[in-house]
Amino acid sequence: MTDQSRNALERLAANKHERLNARLKSRYNRERRFRAYGIASIALGLTFLAILLTTIFSQGLSAFWTTYVKLDVTYTPEVLYIDDATDESQLRLADYDGVIRQALSERFPEASGRQTMRNLTGMVSTSAGYRLRNRLMENPDLLGETETLWFLADDDVDLLMNGIIDRNLPESERRVNDQELEWIDSLVSSDQIERRFNTTFFTNGDSRDPETAGILGAAMGSFYTLIVTLALSFPIGVAAAIYLEEFAPKNRLTEIIEVNINNLAAVPSIVFGLLGLAVFINFFGLPRSAPIVGGLVLTLMTLPTIIISARASIKAVPPSIREAAMGLGASKMQVTLHHVLPLALPGMLTGTIIGMAQALGETAPLLMIGMVAFIVDIPGGFTDPATVLPVQVYLWSDSPERAFIAKTSAAIMVLLAFLAVMNLLAVFLRKKFERRW
Amino acid sequence: MQTSTLMLVVLALVALAYVMGRKRSVQLAQPLGGIKNLHSLPNYYGLMAAVWTALPALVLLLLWVGLENTVITNAVIASLPDRLAEQSEGQLSLTLSKVRNIANGVMLGDADPALAQAAEVLTRLQASSQAGKIGLTLALAVLGVVVGWVLTKPKMRARPQFERVLKGALLLCSMIAIFTTLGIILSVLFESIRFFQAIPITEFIFGTQWSPQIAIRADQVGSSGAFGAIPLFVGTLLIATIALLVAVPIGLMSAIYLSEYATHKVRNVIKPLLEVLAGIPTVVYGFFAALTMGPFIRDVFEGIGFSGVSAESALAAGLVMGIMIIPFVSSLSDDVINAVPNSLRDGSYGLGATKSETIRQVVFPAALPGIMGGILLAASRAIGETMIVVMAAGLAANLTANPLEAVTTVTVQIATLLVGDQEFNSPKTLAAFALGLMLFFTTLMLNIVALAIVKRFREQYD
Numbered sequence: 001m002t003d004q005s006r007n008a009l010e011r012l013a014a015n016k017h018e019r020l021n022a023r024l025k026s027r028y029n030r031e032r033r034f035r036a037y038g039i040a041s042i043a044l045g046l047t048f049l050a051i052l053l054t055t056i057f058s059q060g061l062s063a064f065w066t067t068y069v070k071l072d073v074t075y076t077p078e079v080l081y082i083d084d085a086t087d088e089s090q091l092r093l094a095d096y097d098g099v100i101r102q103a104l105s106e107r108f109p110e111a112s113g114r115q116t117m118r119n120l121t122g123m124v125s126t127s128a129g130y131r132l133r134n135r136l137m138e139n140p141d142l143l144g145e146t147e148t149l150w151f152l153a154d155d156d157v158d159l160l161m162n163g164i165i166d167r168n169l170p171e172s173e174r175r176v177n178d179q180e181l182e183w184i185d186s187l188v189s190s191d192q193i194e195r196r197f198n199t200t201f202f203t204n205g206d207s208r209d210p211e212t213a214g215i216l217g218a219a220m221g222s223f224y225t226l227i228v229t230l231a232l233s234f235p236i237g238v239a240a241a242i243y244l245e246e247f248a249p250k251n252r253l254t255e256i257i258e259v260n261i262n263n264l265a266a267v268p269s270i271v272f273g274l275l276g277l278a279v280f281i282n283f284f285g286l287p288r289s290a291p292i293v294g295g296l297v298l299t300l301m302t303l304p305t306i307i308i309s310a311r312a313s314i315k316a317v318p319p320s321i322r323e324a325a326m327g328l329g330a331s332k333m334q335v336t337l338h339h340v341l342p343l344a345l346p347g348m349l350t351g352t353i354i355g356m357a358q359a360l361g362e363t364a365p366l367l368m369i370g371m372v373a374f375i376v377d378i379p380g381g382f383t384d385p386a387t388v389l390p391v392q393v394y395l396w397s398d399s400p401e402r403a404f405i406a407k408t409s410a411a412i413m414v415l416l417a418f419l420a421v422m423n424l425l426a427v428f429l430r431k432k433f434e435r436r437w
Numbered sequence: 438m439q440t441s442t443l444m445l446v447v448l449a450l451v452a453l454a455y456v457m458g459r460k461r462s463v464q465l466a467q468p469l470g471g472i473k474n475l476h477s478l479p480n481y482y483g484l485m486a487a488v489w490t491a492l493p494a495l496v497l498l499l500l501w502v503g504l505e506n507t508v509i510t511n512a513v514i515a516s517l518p519d520r521l522a523e524q525s526e527g528q529l530s531l532t533l534s535k536v537r538n539i540a541n542g543v544m545l546g547d548a549d550p551a552l553a554q555a556a557e558v559l560t561r562l563q564a565s566s567q568a569g570k571i572g573l574t575l576a577l578a579v580l581g582v583v584v585g586w587v588l589t590k591p592k593m594r595a596r597p598q599f600e601r602v603l604k605g606a607l608l609l610c611s612m613i614a615i616f617t618t619l620g621i622i623l624s625v626l627f628e629s630i631r632f633f634q635a636i637p638i639t640e641f642i643f644g645t646q647w648s649p650q651i652a653i654r655a656d657q658v659g660s661s662g663a664f665g666a667i668p669l670f671v672g673t674l675l676i677a678t679i680a681l682l683v684a685v686p687i688g689l690m691s692a693i694y695l696s697e698y699a700t701h702k703v704r705n706v707i708k709p710l711l712e713v714l715a716g717i718p719t720v721v722y723g724f725f726a727a728l729t730m731g732p733f734i735r736d737v738f739e740g741i742g743f744s745g746v747s748a749e750s751a752l753a754a755g756l757v758m759g760i761m762i763i764p765f766v767s768s769l770s771d772d773v774i775n776a777v778p779n780s781l782r783d784g785s786y787g788l789g790a791t792k793s794e795t796i797r798q799v800v801f802p803a804a805l806p807g808i809m810g811g812i813l814l815a816a817s818r819a820i821g822e823t824m825i826v827v828m829a830a831g832l833a834a835n836l837t838a839n840p841l842e843a844v845t846t847v848t849v850q851i852a853t854l855l856v857g858d859q860e861f862n863s864p865k866t867l868a869a870f871a872l873g874l875m876l877f878f879t880t881l882m883l884n885i886v887a888l889a890i891v892k893r894f895r896e897q898y899d
Binding site for chain 2: 049257267360394416
């Protein structure tokens with residue numbers, strides 16, 4: 001072999017080595033890139049989550065505080081048009097807004113003219129008059145007296161105090177005009193206006209005025225609806241799971257039931273709303289907008305979830321337990337009810353809580369059965385017209401007033417808090433009762 | 438007596454029957470030499486007696502309450518004079534509510550004598566129905582107590598009997614799934630058939646004009662009442678496609694990373710966090726899409742020179758919906774990837790493949806059927822999603838493939854047609870049921886195919 005050819009071979013070998021190295025490098029690069037894609041997509045998903053939550057929280061936090069204005073109100077009989085304090089109908093129909101108007105014009109004597117006065121009274125929530133009426137009707141002795149009260153301010157005043165309305169904008173683009181700004185500044189300088197924790201939000205029903213709108217009505221509606229759902233779906237779901245796991249023979253009927261359960265789990269929720277409308281409302285004549293119908297619809301919707309999770313927890317009970325009980329002479333039903341069911345119950349409860357959380361967040365089917373009505377009263381039973389938390393979110397998000405954005409976000413925060421508590425409870429139960437056989 | 442009070446009375450009788458049955462079995466056993474001579478434990482005798490009391494009475498009560506209204510209404514209609522009974526359905530329901538008001542004493546004064554007479558019939562029927570309900574239910578319950586008492590004998594096979602009843606109840610509970618499916622099919626089918634009697638099915642499926650407002654007066658403008666559903670199908674597909682374009686790559690890559698690369702610790706933290714996305718109610722996504730994503734997308738696209746982008750765009754709704762179904766895709770793919778046996782991976786590593794090569798060329802093809810099933814399930818979820826599109830996609834039935842325009846979907850139309858005041862027989866309302874039928878069958882097909890694929894895939898490696 002000549003030197004030349006040996007050189008050529010060596011060069012070839014070196015070349016091959018280089019080529020292999022280069023390829024290896026590119027393969028490793030590709031490996032790193034692939035990994036980076038994975039990390040990037042997880043990061044993207046989590047970023048979306050973070051953006052979603054921060055948007056909602058930053059918008060919603062402000063709704064937990066609201067602005068109050070301090071006014072000295074005098075229950076002047078002439079302003080109220082009351083000549084007999086013992087006459088209840090007079091007290092009920094009296095002009096309480098006039099009292100507010102009077103208190104405001106005493107505070108701002110320079111205000112005059114129709115439009116100006118309207119703007120001035122517009123700074124205090126329309127609920128102020130009702131509040132005065134309730135006070136006077138409770139205690140008619142107040143007639144002619146003067147007292148100092150804090151009133152809810154109008155939502156625009158609240159938005160300004162809160163900095164959501166930018167006071168540096170030109171007047172034409174601002175919802176609060178220059179004069180109102182002046183009044184507010186004057187109130188601020190005399191400590192007659194302040195922001196406090198918004199209890200109204202938690203104690204009121206819905207309202208057209210953002211400052212008096214609250215979520216208690218929707219929360220109670222959700223509560224009643226979920227009670228119905230829980231009372232029906234838990235026993236039925238557990239019973240169905242027990243039958244399918246422990247008793248069902250392998251035949252056509254069982255197969256059909258199983259296929260149906262799996263398919264129902266994936267049927268769009270709005271279709272359940274159509275079912276509720278056609279069957280419960282139009283056929284059985286149950287009342288519209290009522291928690292009982294909502295509960296029935298949500299029961300049908302959550303049943304597959306509950307059945308599937310209950311079956312999984314029954315399956316997790318080892319056969320040795322059944323065999324031992326059977327060996328002691330227990331019947332199949334006794335084995336199931338006395339031994340399998342208690343052991344599977346924690347798992348079933350976990351699944352049920354998760355199903356309830358799903359039901360709590362569901363909106364679409366409830367729109368179909370009329371739970372979207374504007375309801376001011378707080379529902380007191382299963383057949384009262386009601387709405388639920390997610391539907392309240394939907395209703396408020398449709399409202400044109402700027403202040404409802406904060407309210408909507410705050411309602412979402414409350415809803416998410418409930419969901420978080422339910423899910424944490426489920427996790428806690430699972431951790432506490434989880435058994436490894 | 439209210440139905441709930443009646444229920445309480447029946448329950449009290451049931452408790453009584455239980456106590457009596459149990460006591461009697463013990464008493465009967467005493468002369469024989471103790472309860473060891475009974476066929477079953479005393480408890481079961483009590484339970485059987487309770488079943489005899491509760492079952493017939495409650496079934497009767499349930500049927501009565503369920504059918505009461507329909508029967509009475511029909512009887513009232515039958516009692517109406519011909520000129521009132523032979524009206525259109527809408528008129529008839531109006532007449533009926535007038536009759537009800539008179540019967541409740543709400544509407545007095547200038548009532549039509551025929552109506553007043555009908556109201557009398559109604560009041561009479563309601564009273565006798567109430568009396569019959571209470572009387573028959575209580576009679577059946579008391580009879581049950583007696584039967585339970587008489588049947589209690591030491592030789593009676595109380596436990597097997599009771600267990601048979603209980604098993605029947607369990608079977609009934611599991612049959613609710615079938616009843617629900619049937620209920621869905623029947624309720625949408627009947628209304629749809631009525632809809633297709635008014636609007637030909639070909640126009641519905643192939644028409645390209647959707648404007649469900651029907652003219653009240655003939656000369657009204659812009660209320661043609663066109664029911665061509667093509668724009669809705671296109672809008673639904675457009676949004677679902679956008680959603681899947683977002684969710685599938687992100688969800689799949691997250692699943693691959695979490696199941697193949699991530700350590701246990703990382704996985705245990707990240708997976709629940711990603712699943713939070715699935716736990717957030719859809720109305721929250723809708724709010725986010727309408728208020729944050731929509732305007733953001735409009736600003737971005739107007740910034741780079743597009744004009745006429747609306748804040749309600751298919752893109753905004755699709756993107757947000759995509760975010761929502763990320764965990765859906767990722768957890769389904771995760772399951773499937775984990776189901777691929779490790780021997781396949783080990784073989785690939787043994788041949789010198791890198792991890793990503795193994796994933797791309799071995800694991801992924803092996804898992805592909807399962808992943809496809811998962812994607813189909815995600816697609817059915819995207820098609821059936823309602824709140825996001827109701828709040829962010831708009832109502833305009835544009836036939837367009839431009840994701841920056843507002844489109845509408847099947848679910849949006851169902852929701853808007855049925856929310857608010859509605860006349861139950863107008864094609865407008867019935868159209869919602871026809872759309873519901875379409876939706877139900879589309880998602881059903883997708884689910885059946887997806888579940889079949891996933892099942893086949895599972896069997897392959899089990």
